[in-house]
Amino acid sequence: MMKKHRYINKKSRILSVFLPDRNSTLKIGIISLLALIMIGCEKFVEVDPPKNVLIAEEVFQDPNTVASTIANMYYQMREQGMVSGLNGLSIVMGIYSDELDYYGFSNDYLAMYTHNVNASNGLVDEWWRNAYQIIYLANNILEGVNNATELSSNDKERFMGQAYFVRAYLHSLLVTMYGDVPYITSTDYLLNNKVARDDENEVYEHIIEDLKKASELLPVEDESGERVIPNQIVAKALLSRMHMYRGNWEQAQTIATEVINTTGYYLQEDLDKVFLKNSPETIWQFKPEGIIQLNTYEAAQLIIEFIPGQSYSLHNNLLAAFEQDDLRRVHWVNSISSTAGDITLYFPYKYKQTINTTNESLEFSIVFRMAEQHLIRAEARAHLNNIVGAQNDLNTIRERAGLPPVNIGSSIGLIEAITRERRVELFTEHGHRWFDLKRLKKANQVLENLKPNWRSTDTLFPIPINELEMNPKLQPQNSGY
Template sequence: MMKKKIISITGICIALLFIYGSGCKKMVDVGDPTTTITTEKAFTTDGTAYAALAGLYSYMLNGDGPQAITLSNGGTTVYAGMSGDELTNFLGTSNDIDYNFVSNRLTSQNDLVNSIFWTPLYKSIYNANSIIDGIAASTSNLLKPAARKQITAEAKFIRAFNYFYLVNLFGDVPLITGTDWKANAQVPRTPLADVYTQITNDLLDAQRDLPEDYAITGGERIRVNKYAATAMLARVYLYRSDWKNAETEASAVIANSQFAIDPNLDNVFLPSSKESIWQLKPASTNINIPSYEAKAFTPQMSWEKDIPEDLRPLYLDPSVFSDLAILFFPSYYMTDDLSATFEAGDQRLKAWTNFVETPNSPPYTGATAHFSSKYARQGLAATQYLVVLRLAEQVLIRAEARAQQGNLSGADEDLNKIRTRAGLHTVSSSSKDNALAAIAHERRVEFFSEWGHRWFDLKRTGKAIEVLGSLSYKKITATQLLYPIPLDELQSAPSLVQNPGY
């Protein structure tokens, strides 16, 4: 008979995490458990197991409390966006903790690297491991085989999702797939290739065991299914330069009738959009700001709606504007370089951004500053969910994979699906390099202010030093393409070593 397995701090980290708003201790250094509950108690029935899974999803959107910023509710969008060439912060150098992302001058003592990325990622992984291990160890007959299979597959997906961001932010990281807190504290950094193997295996398991549709959530796309796993596999294969498998997995998603490129740009980030593959749904207590992105990119006043055109010259007087700028600028806005990248007639600039005009005198440049409006503050009912995976990415993944394999006509066909939706003319690539450059441009203007795609794209394609090094405010070197391991983690886990250059 299987012995009863004890799961450290599961009572807080799983069953009660989002009721009381508490979180696990650090992943690599969990510390002595103060509360334990047995697997039978945590995973006795389908209901208790699904409650643990609900907590895992909730943590991704809510972090350690309502409106707390974490990597999966806007943190990656904002901070990886600043590390690339997408975003800058309104306060500039006066907020050096933020501006160090803009200038690529992070240190191991930057608290945000830990609080937004390292710790939340490993908390999610620990909780996913607790669910996977707890279900495997449970001997309860009230925990049905179908629930075991479904919940385990979802937890594996979320573990893989979090590890994907860990390796792309930090490089080699400790690969931890269990809940033994003493053993976890001793795990050294695992080679990136081995972590990717675990990511791929978890996603293949999830793809095999998850349902194909969204029936379990009444049609809402707020829990992962087979096609979410397939979409993540396509991305992973793209990042690993496995072009054939990237094309195969992306094609499986594109061919499924549940999904379609939404012809109306205004609808893409609505819950009803068929373009969404996976969304995170805000809790009813947090619907005014469904994610940190809405808060980060929404100013207090709208230049277009609140300032009549005949009064704008008054507001554009530098002495007046300096006092009022904080009302019209959000906390983070698009770089001039990004705004200028949109082609004439690109409807995404109108549909997915807002703007504020600036005075034509120092310290301003007279340029129109844009910021993302993909998400907005909401009223008493949630009208938007946070989109994690959407079909447009799969189309451009396949375009890139096809171009890499020499199928230029196929690459153009996919590329033009996205361009046509944006109101742009179609293109015909004359070479592989031409096609790849066009796809990279399209990814930039399609996925701006979404999940750090631009930062990761520059790194994976080897363009980061060339592109970012040309910007006067960047001090980018090869060592700064990875974030530093937080100092607290290095001090508490002697087996960890710092990334070079920090």
């Protein structure tokens, strides 16, 4: 059975405004006026949530209540939707591609695993709805902070920088999953109710523009001390990824270099410590405080403790992708055998802590880390015919894994090697494998013989049927659905 985890902190207070017609996400049906609908996050970034019902103007005049509002936004990202380790990209796109096998009984998950997804799929609907709710909250923060008269300029910049980043990040996930999507920049639900889908290229332009604003407004330093609040480095990490996705190789190389050269951020040489909460490799992570007896959702979902009883295991294709003597295979993969000894299953072991036996969590859920930036720069350099530079970045990752350096003299050969390295370095992390298959146009080649129901149109999810019914301007539906 698929594991579900929901923990509620009853101390939190909620201020909700009920807008007309909850059925359409873009109408923002039942949603908090100020991102205060999220529950149980009063320790998320060590800022208590507001204790009283406040009107909008008052909330945005006080840096503490604004910080709490933003903390609640991160809480919702951590708990549900595409970013969450509970039922987000790491899990779902792992079974959708060739990283994970699925043993549960959820119809929505089985549809993902077997490629029988339709426009009524609950995950397709939840991801869309959750993403646009968070985008709405980010827009609310941008408008409220911009109009605040009692916030300092420094406070305004750091709050607006975070909101620009979140808006860009959620749109970056939506466009990769659904293709043409609306880029929402307003809290006017009457306007959003009638919005049409923007061309994919235009969406990426807006994302890059928002990330540039975020990187200009956010501080360089990590104000949380735990890398749980996005700073300038976080915005640049996503910006380098977006430039890679768009084939903007000069920009991808330049920005990845800025991230790599940032003081205090570097590869953790000990593979067993890469995913600990204080790893210098972490760029941004979610703090799991408030989740009872749990370090990360990733560990709780993916570590197999009993057979039968497992929900997921690593796919044989992924296991076969590791080279001999790859230390990641030793340190980041574990196995368990049935009592009879006739079944052995392998599972991701990047996160190693399930039950929390101490007073504090040992692992946080990492969203961005430095290894990806080295691989982004390696790919950019290969496309720019900087063979030596590409080899250096690629071999930096391979050396940590105990593998010999590559000495490939062609850009094409290097790009293939980098793609293979990304697979074994970033497996079961936020859908990287799926996004690589899609952007490199390898999905058909890899999945048509692996997934019996695979169709070339499966590279995009359908627009949820509820959204199409409520807003006909979202038509036409994606091909194949």
